[in-house]
Amino acid sequence: MEIQINDAASIPAVGFGTYLINDAQAEISVTEALQVGYRHIDTAEGYQNEAGVGRALRASGLGRDEVFITTKMWPGNPAWGQPIKDYSATIAALDSSLDSLGLDYVDLYLIHAPFAGAQRLEQWQALEELRRQGKARSIGVSNFSSAHLDEIQTAGLYTPDVNQIELHPWSQKPELTSYMQQRGIVAVAYSSLVPLAEWRVAEGHDSSKSEEMTQAGTREDFSFKKLAAKYQVTEAQFLLRWGLQKGYAVLPKSTNPARIRQNIDLFYFEIAEDDMAAVAVMDQGPGVAWTSGDPVFQQ
Numbered sequence: 531m532e533i534q535i536n537d538a539a540s541i542p543a544v545g546f547g548t549y550l551i552n553d554a555q556a557e558i559s560v561t562e563a564l565q566v567g568y569r570h571i572d573t574a575e576g577y578q579n580e581a582g583v584g585r586a587l588r589a590s591g592l593g594r595d596e597v598f599i600t601t602k603m604w605p606g607n608p609a610w611g612q613p614i615k616d617y618s619a620t621i622a623a624l625d626s627s628l629d630s631l632g633l634d635y636v637d638l639y640l641i642h643a644p645f646a647g648a649q650r651l652e653q654w655q656a657l658e659e660l661r662r663q664g665k666a667r668s669i670g671v672s673n674f675s676s677a678h679l680d681e682i683q684t685a686g687l688y689t690p691d692v693n694q695i696e697l698h699p700w701s702q703k704p705e706l707t708s709y710m711q712q713r714g715i716v717a718v719a720y721s722s723l724v725p726l727a728e729w730r731v732a733e734g735h736d737s738s739k740s741e742e743m744t745q746a747g748t749r750e751d752f753s754f755k756k757l758a759a760k761y762q763v764t765e766a767q768f769l770l771r772w773g774l775q776k777g778y779a780v781l782p783k784s785t786n787p788a789r790i791r792q793n794i795d796l797f798y799f800e801i802a803e804d805d806m807a808a809v810a811v812m813d814q815g816p817g818v819a820w821t822s823g824d825p826v827f828q829q
């Protein structure tokens with residue numbers, strides 16, 4: 531299943547996430563993912579695993595046009611003591627990512643977060659240039675609010691093809707997603723599995739998920755346990771299928787081979803309308819995947 535992101539390109543609806551996977555493990559897990567049918571790999575300059583992703587791609591024997599690769603430019607963040615990338619540093623960042631990946635273009639290049647303040651548009655203009663050069667077939671943003679997207683529109687620049695944001699039943703962002711839908715900006719959902727008790731436990735809880743949220747997932751009467759049982763699927767499959775039925779692309783991450791297989795096996799069941807409606811009222815606002823809080827809700 532693919533989702534159209536502009537006139538010329540579509541994105542596979544289920545991609546493989548690679549955050550918190552180190553470079554050596556990325557080679558192993560991306561190889562596994564490609565073997566079981568994933569055709570979209572999501573990486574980032576900041577994940578420090580682009581080289582491992584590239585090795586897995588080369589070893590797979592798949593043609594370049596058979597796999598969709600997303601990577602992201604780290605914008606810098608003055609609040610964390612980092613300089614902001616200017617126009618030429620942004621251009622150079624993709625060259626460096628392509629070098630690490632061993633590719634001459636990526637399918638999708640994103641600004642990882644809206645941290646560049648007054649230089650946000652300068653970074654976006656650099657992505658427009660990279661698109662013109664063909665080094666990025668499609669371009670988009672991540673963690674942008676509607677105000678950040680408005681800024682691009684008001685400046686008369688190219689509308690981002692996608693906005694990659696945290697989306698799951700506990701962070702549904704109804705206003706932002708309807709704003710995006712009206713403007714044809716496709717939502718790519720990250721951290722779909724937040725409600726699971728297991729979410730990022732193996733990685734050591736690098737997030738702002740509360741203890742209360744984690745505890746909820748361990749209870750026998752946990753809503754997603756009951757819903758998963760009803761459809762005879764796992765809780766992870768239910769959460770990912772929810773994202774697909776909302777029209778989002780999803781990016782499950784796992785280093786566990788059985789879970790990697792399970793997380794793409796989402797097309798043999800459908801969540802009924804009344805259960806979609808029951809999930810619609812579970813929204814709790816901002817996401818939790820970032821230790822500093824959901825960047826979409828920060829200005």
Ligand SMILES: NC(=O)c1ccc[n+]([C@@H]2O[C@H](COP(=O)([O-])OP(=O)(O)OC[C@H]3O[C@@H](n4cnc5c(N)ncnc54)[C@H](OP(=O)(O)O)[C@@H]3O)[C@@H](O)[C@H]2O)c1
Nearest residue numbers: 547548549572720721722723729730766782783784785789
């Ligand atoms: N743009 C951004 O700012 C941003 C932020 C966060 C994430 N992302 C992207 O989105 C991807 C996914 O998000 P994420 O890594 O936060 O989390 P996720 O995919 O929602 O969940 C991953 C966590 O769930 C566990 N898990 C995976 N499949 C499972 C299953 N079937 N059953 C039980 N547990 C399971 C994993 O552990 P095991 O590995 O042990 O299975 C891991 O702890 C990232 O890898 C990254 O590519 C982007």
